[in-house]
Amino acid sequence: MPASTEWVLHCATSLAQLDERASASTNQLAEYFDLPRAYLAKQLKALVKAGVLTATTGPRGGFRLARPPAEISLLDIVEAVDGGADPYECREIRQQGRGALSAEACRHTCVLAAKMAEAHEAWRSSLAGVTLAEILDQIPDWAPARTRSILGGG
Amino acid sequence: MPASTEWVLHCATSLAQLDERASASTNQLAEYFDLPRAYLAKQLKALVKAGVLTATTGPRGGFRLARPPAEISLLDIVEAVDGGADPYECREIRQQGRGALSAEACRHTCVLAAKMAEAHEAWRSSLAGVTLAEILDQIPDWAPARTRSILGGG
DNA sequence: GAGGTTCTACTCGGATAGTTAGTGTCCGAGTCGCCATGG
DNA sequence: CCATGGCGACTCGGACACTAACTATCCGAGTAGAACCTC
DSSP, X not given: OOTHHHHHHHHHHHHHTSOTTOOBOHHHHHHHHTOOHHHHHHHHHHHHHTTSEEEEOSTTOEEEESSOGGGOBHHHHHHHHHOSOOSSOXXXXXXXXXXXXXXXXXXXXXXXXXXHHHHHHHHHHHHHTOBHHXXXXXXXXXXXXXXXXXHHOO | OOTHHHHXXXXXXXXXXXXXXXXXXXHHHHXXXXXOHHHHHHHHHHHHXXXXXXXXXXXXXXXXXXXXXXGOBHHHHHHHHHOSOOSSOOOOGGGSSTTXXXXXXXXXXXXXXXXXXXXXXXXXXXXXXXXXXHHHHHXXXXXXXXXXXXXXOO
């Protein structure tokens, strides 16, 4: 799993701590976490494309959440940058080589692939059950004010 | 996730269909699924190191299950080749940059990392609940005999 | 024909190149805010 | 003092190099079995 996943999770959490109308730019977020500016922008763009963030251009512009924190799950964020595809890709090797099965025998999906898909679904379900609002509930009370102060203040 | 994960899952399933004392070599398995021989051997070696398979050398040698199929879960196989580490690695970016938190504030683990770890644990739990014996129950009745025939017969 | 020995062929194991995805970087197009200017 | 036009700086967005992991491959050490020779 890419390291950028952690970046966007923290960035989204930080954006969730801002005021309703406020936004943070790539530069602000990159300096806040000491991350490569341009590459971070690439990831944030993916979040915009996925509908998790909205981007405003020009001075005082930047990114903000597209929906209330209660309506954004960790799964939305992770899959926005990771693609949302099951990491286990069934390449149907059961149809290759000396032991190749007939097309008839492969009408139902591979049992192993099904079990792997179930596990992936369990993972997705776990992340889908956690929203940014719940994350905000679990951070210290003084954190939001501090985040706003440091992100906003040059 | 590496493509070799699918290889070892299918190989382990095939080995589970053999007789108690029988074994299959890298060559046999590679030809059975039309896979690169040497690279497959690398993965099988990892399974041996993890204690899932046992290897016997010399003619008529090869690999066999180290335990009964009922005692080998898909998780055992996957983690043997994948390393078993959580794909999400918390690099503690909250302690970097302008917004770096004090060491005091980071005494408890990052909430985001905890949630990601929970999801990973859900994934592991799902795979740990599926054994090779259950997989064998779900494949057609004629499959084991066919596998033995093709794997054994040159 | 039986036993011992040699020999071969087959097995796994570690060290070595090639390829793709992830990582990092740069520059360009567009837009909002600020400042100077004129009324 | 207020409205307006221009300017500048900051923003996001896409196109171009670099690194690490996965993929693929080769060759060597060791061993079980078979064949052969001897008795």
